[in-house]
């Protein structure tokens with residue numbers, strides 16, 4: 491029987507895919523790497539290639555999702571009524587890898603408005619650093635709220651957490667355009683809650699709860715920004731419980747695991763840990779090269795392999811910077827109408843690639859970041875304009891300059907449109923004072939700090 495099954499294995503898998511409308515990405519991730527390893531009486535042992543020992547929980551998911559239909563398909567193709575048992579490749583000392591594939595149909599759902607359509611499983615390069623997070627995310631996307639609830643994805647800056655969250659949301663919406671899938675940053679959640687409580691804007695507390703509870707999937711990005719903010723944390727706790735009790739899927743991302751949050755209330759920590767925490771670490775060299783090649787292919791660039799190697803060798807810990815390097819090189823070569831040579835790459839990336847140098851925060855960096863955040867021009871920040879829309883960001887920039895640079899007040903004043911140091915001091919105190927009462931402002935400052943000094 492083993493020989494027959496091996497002969498017919500591809501046919502069985504293809505039939506399974508067709509009869510059960512399995513998407514390309516699910517097929518490539520779970521089904522295609524499956525191999526029949528053994529037949530004993532009517533028990534067929536199938537090895538789940540691509541899943542490693544520390545991901546053993548995924549067997550549960552595959553069992554629930556595919557075991558029965560695989561048994562049915564085996565019987566249909568070979569007339570052999572069997573019982574399938576899944577094992578991991580480590581059990582048989584075999585190894586294969588899997589990769590995700592696209593499904594590119596545009597999504598039409600009001601919930602897709604704040605999703606980046608380019609962040610899909612297809613455009614996500616899988617490497618040893620993110621393999622488990624990718625597999626768990628795909629499992630959640632295929633069967634929301636059946637397994638791993640909440641899914642808690644954590645890892646350092648720019649390593650793909652947001653990408654995976656959008657991929658889950660895009661996948662669910664593509665398969666079910668009626669699904670109510672809400673992706674928010676924790677900054678947005680906090681701001682809306684504060685507005686609702688103060689009832690300044692149109693949204694009331696009732697509407698806030700309606701919005702966050704009347705959904706099937708909630709994905710909340712960068713949860714660290716609400717940790718320690720009592721009111722927001724409390725509301726999130728109730729939102730979480732409501733959704734979880736009603737079998738709705740929750741996906742959370744964070745820069746650290748639940749246990750590393752010192753100020754996290756125990757009851758919330760245990761909620762976070764009751765699902766599946768998965769981490770993403772920095773990519774290795776091969777994964778960095780694969781990401782660069784993927785990006786090159788997506789953007790239609792044509793860059794010499796040696797230059798890609800130069801980037802991958804020098805930018806190690808942040809994929810956003812890795813991508814930024816490619817964009818910078820191509821922009822530079824267009825601007826100066828020159829081919830992309832090693833010298834051009836080195837010149838274009840000299841600010842980014844300085845391996846032994848700690849990135850210095852300057853007053854100019856702060857002005858640029860703050861103005862971009864508030865949709866202003868740097869010239870507005872240093873101008874003499876006195877309207878609220880400009881004065882407030884300007885004071886925020888003053889505050890950040892004071893605490894993120896070594897520059898004395900006089901120098902900050904000079905860089906900020908030749909202002910007197912007492913004006914700078916006033917701005918700093920104004921923001922520091924307001925931060926005591928205004929959670930909204932506190933989280934904006936946190937976000938800006940992270941933008942200015944990632945990592």
Ligand SMILES: Nc1ncnc2c1ncn2[C@@H]1O[C@H](COP(=O)(O)OP(=O)(O)OP(=O)(O)O)[C@@H](O)[C@H]1O
Nearest residue numbers: 613614615646647648649650651652653781809810
């Ligand atoms: N494995 C990957 N394959 C392809 N692109 C990736 C991968 N990981 C990250 N990226 C890209 O790197 C950039 C940064 O990723 P993302 O914004 O998801 O990081 P993050 O972990 O959410 O960062 P932050 O902590 O700042 O919120 C994005 O453009 C994303 O598409």
